[in-house]
Amino acid sequence: xxxxxxxxxxxxxxxFVQGIVEKRNxxxxxxxxxxxxxxxxxxxxxxxxxxxxxxxxNDIKVIKExxxxxxxxxxxxxxxxxxxxxxxxxxLKSENKLNLRSDNANFNxxxxxxxxxxxxxxxxxxxxxxxxxxxxxxxxxxxxxSISNDDTRHYLNGVFVHITEASGRNFxxxxxxxxxxxxxxxxxxxxTNNFSPFILPRKTVNQICSLLTENSSQLNxxxxxxxxxxTLGNTILVSKVIDGKFPDYKKVVxxxxxxxxxxxxxxxxxxIERVASVSVDGKEGVKLTIGKEKIQLSVNSANSGxxxxxxxxxxxxxxxxxxxxxxYLIDIASEVEDQNLHINLKDxxxxxxxxxxxxxxxxxxxxxxxx
Numbered sequence: 001x002x003x004x005x006x007x008x009x010x011x012x013x014x015x016f017v018q019g020i021v022e023k024r025n026x027x028x029x030x031x032x033x034x035x036x037x038x039x040x041x042x043x044x045x046x047x048x049x050x051x052x053x054x055x056x057x058n059d060i061k062v063i064k065e066x067x068x069x070x071x072x073x074x075x076x077x078x079x080x081x082x083x084x085x086x087x088x089x090x091x092l093k094s095e096n097k098l099n100l101r102s103d104n105a106n107f108n109x110x111x112x113x114x115x116x117x118x119x120x121x122x123x124x125x126x127x128x129x130x131x132x133x134x135x136x137x138x139x140x141x142x143x144x145x146s147i148s149n150d151d152t153r154h155y156l157n158g159v160f161v162h163i164t165e166a167s168g169r170n171f172x173x174x175x176x177x178x179x180x181x182x183x184x185x186x187x188x189x190x191x192t193n194n195f196s197p198f199i200l201p202r203k204t205v206n207q208i209c210s211l212l213t214e215n216s217s218q219l220n221x222x223x224x225x226x227x228x229x230x231t232l233g234n235t236i237l238v239s240k241v242i243d244g245k246f247p248d249y250k251k252v253v254x255x256x257x258x259x260x261x262x263x264x265x266x267x268x269x270x271x272i273e274r275v276a277s278v279s280v281d282g283k284e285g286v287k288l289t290i291g292k293e294k295i296q297l298s299v300n301s302a303n304s305g306x307x308x309x310x311x312x313x314x315x316x317x318x319x320x321x322x323x324x325x326x327x328y329l330i331d332i333a334s335e336v337e338d339q340n341l342h343i344n345l346k347d348x349x350x351x352x353x354x355x356x357x358x359x360x361x362x363x364x365x366x367x368x369x370x371x
Contacts, residue, residue: 009060184253253365
């Protein structure tokens with residue numbers, strides 16, 4: 001195997017690989033990236049057995065075809081430190097030695113044979129769904145903030161992707177919850193026949209978000225029995241879906257919260273960040289004392305003191321005291337597109353609904369804290 005490629009082109013692909021490969025793996029081959037030269041194209045493949053990342057690079061000079069696997073982390077680290085747009089010359093010297101030359105630098109990287117690398121043959125016979133790149137990215141960003149970290153309830157460790165219907169229109173809806181907060185976001189789509197709901201794991205969600213941020217190609221999604229495939233130009237990501245049943249989230253979405261608080265999103269975020277500065281670990285909640293035209297925000301830490309601040313707001317109910325996890329409030333407020341937050345309350349202990357006036361297809365639910 002022998003080829004020449006520009007450093008920036010290969011580095012971009014290896015950047016995504018870093019999010020897939022496991023750094024501490026019991027199987028050494030899974031720390032490696034598969035480099036394959038065939039039909040004048042370079043294929044980059046990485047996997048942790050749950051996710052498979054494929055990338056095809058056409059802008060390459062092929063001298064001799066072949067394949068090998070080498071450490072993804074070491075190769076990435078070397079390329080990061082080589083000057084931009086340098087020409088890289090790769091040559092497989094033996095089954096376990098890959099030579100890399102660039103400018104005045106010369107490296108010999110250890111390799112493992114490709115026979116040990118996992119092979120994948122999945123049948124994706126389902127209908128391909130075309131998704132608008134930026135809209136799907138927005139859906140994932142708005143929902144992933146609420147993904148649970150609780151491994152005992154593994155079915156909450158991802159985004160539940162399913163079809164919903166409203167006013168005769170079909171929507172692809174993503175929902176995530178950790179039982180303290182819930183995020184839901186939807187985008188309108190066509191062609192929803194034979195669509196099976198699935199739970200997309202957190203790691204896959206994060207990888208897809210990285211890819212969509214960097215790549216503006218058309219996004220296609222296709223399902224098999226227990227996997228989902230995303231195709232984005234020359235890049236493919238195949239992931240297992242979480243085996244489990246997502247709870248009936250609609251039961252916890254409040255429908256009779258008639259006390260409405262309107263406050264500037266940015267003022268609210270900055271004020272919470274300031275008063276929460278006294279809380280070293282962020283475990284103390286932020287208490288909101290809500291009046292007709294203002295909110296007093298306060299955080300009281302037994303270890304480091306207290307912080308108080310008042311900001312202007314509009315409230316159509318009687319004075320109300322309610323407390324929240326400050327991080328949860330900031331996460332939600334940061335995803336709201338409108339300049340104002342519309343917070344629908346009932347009392348100091350019931351779930352609270354946060355609406356985004358600029359995106360009617362997204363909403364958030366947050367449980368108050370007891371302080």
